[in-house]
Amino acid sequence: MKRRSFLSLLLAVLGTTALGSFVYPLVRFLAPPEEKAKIKKVIVKKNDIPASEAKEILFGNTPAIIINRYGKGYIALSKVCTHLGCLVDYNKEKKKLICPCHAGVFSLEGHVESGPPPKPLSILPLKVEGEDIIIG
């Protein structure tokens, strides 16, 4: 290798390293630290949610909804639409969850029925113990 080529290569390597040593901390600086969930367990009384009614809760940092489906029992779903992050609304008459932003429609099981959402709503772990509904 000629001395001129070697020096050019050396300059390129050192330049890239120098640039990288600035870019890496900058990228890390922009990326936020992981948030720890504030609420790990939510307990709701069964009496608070009559049949076909729903109750909104905050689970972790996620807005969520518990629905008492007529004849099918309780289900807890994340309210965050899987399309672009708006919060779905429970429509009691239509028995659907509807996103007001881009008209995504979900069934009460969280499945996509129409509109642009790419996947179902997240189902949260739920169990019923006596008079309590426990999420988490």
Next chain:
Amino acid sequence: MWKKIKKGIEIRIGLEELISNSLKKYRVPKDTNIFYTLGIITVVAYMIQAVTGYFLLLYYVPHSEHAFNSIQDIMNNAPFGWLIRMMHIVVSNLMVVIILLHIISLFVMGSYKKPRELTWLAGGCLLLVTLAFCLSGYLLPWSQRSYWATTIVTNMPTAFPVIGDFIAKGLRGGDYVSGITLTRFFAFHVAFLPPLFLLIVGLHIFLVTRIGLTTPPFNKSAEEEKPWTEYRHVSHPNSYPFYPNFLLKEVVMIMVFFAITFFVISFMPTLFIPEAANTPADPLKTPAYIKPEWYFLAPYQMLKLIPNKFFGISLQLILIGIFLLWPFFDKKEERNILKRPLLLVVFLLSILLWVILTVWGRYS
């Protein structure tokens, strides 16, 4: 006294020669029309935004607990705060209108063709930076519209695997839009975007003056007809000096722009401020019938219609890419769009589609 000062400056920096060279000797083709003044109106609009923005900073508090109230204070308690903020809002919208008209007129007149491809590219980037200004700006009032529009936009990168989540979190500073997002968008709006905008405007103006103005394609000058094999400044034999002839035309159009701005502020004050913009942000409730600003209605409706998120957002990015690089795709020398029926039809259909999507998005 004044003459002495003037002479003192003249001796030291030769101001008269500078003015003569940059304003009087700079020639502008005689057949320029009012569309040639849209560039300077954009610069004036930007200056208005900068000045009103500085004044708003005196009262605005970029914190999620105080932002909304500080905006209400500006509107209701600060003397003439409403005027400063209304100018900021109305001019931001009119600026988008002016830039769109500028782009459309340049397209129709074929002004993007060789050797002006880079001028077009810089102009397209300016439109994108302006939209970034609008987007970062409308989170700042921390209203329902601000909050949910930002939620939608910052979720868009998640359509792309691997890096999508990282970009979305980087923009928001977390999993959801929060006070950290407000701080970040405030920093973009007042510190990151202005120098970027000025840099691109500087490049754009440099290219325009270095290459020279185009003539409308309907009666092309002999110089425009010459093949472009090496750099030359386009001088127009049939022309007049920039100062005072063309500058006067620009001043008249700037006055018209101000007249429109104050007409909207006086007679249509709620034109750009829907109800959701006057309700404080509630991260637990997306309002029904939330709509983005008018210039984002077409992409909004497109996202609604296309069932696949990745495809919908990718398509929009591809369209932006085609728009920015159009001069490199369209290599035909003919600048008169009337002599290119296919291009004319594609152009008219694109405008029609944009209008249909916008109206549909507004009323759907």
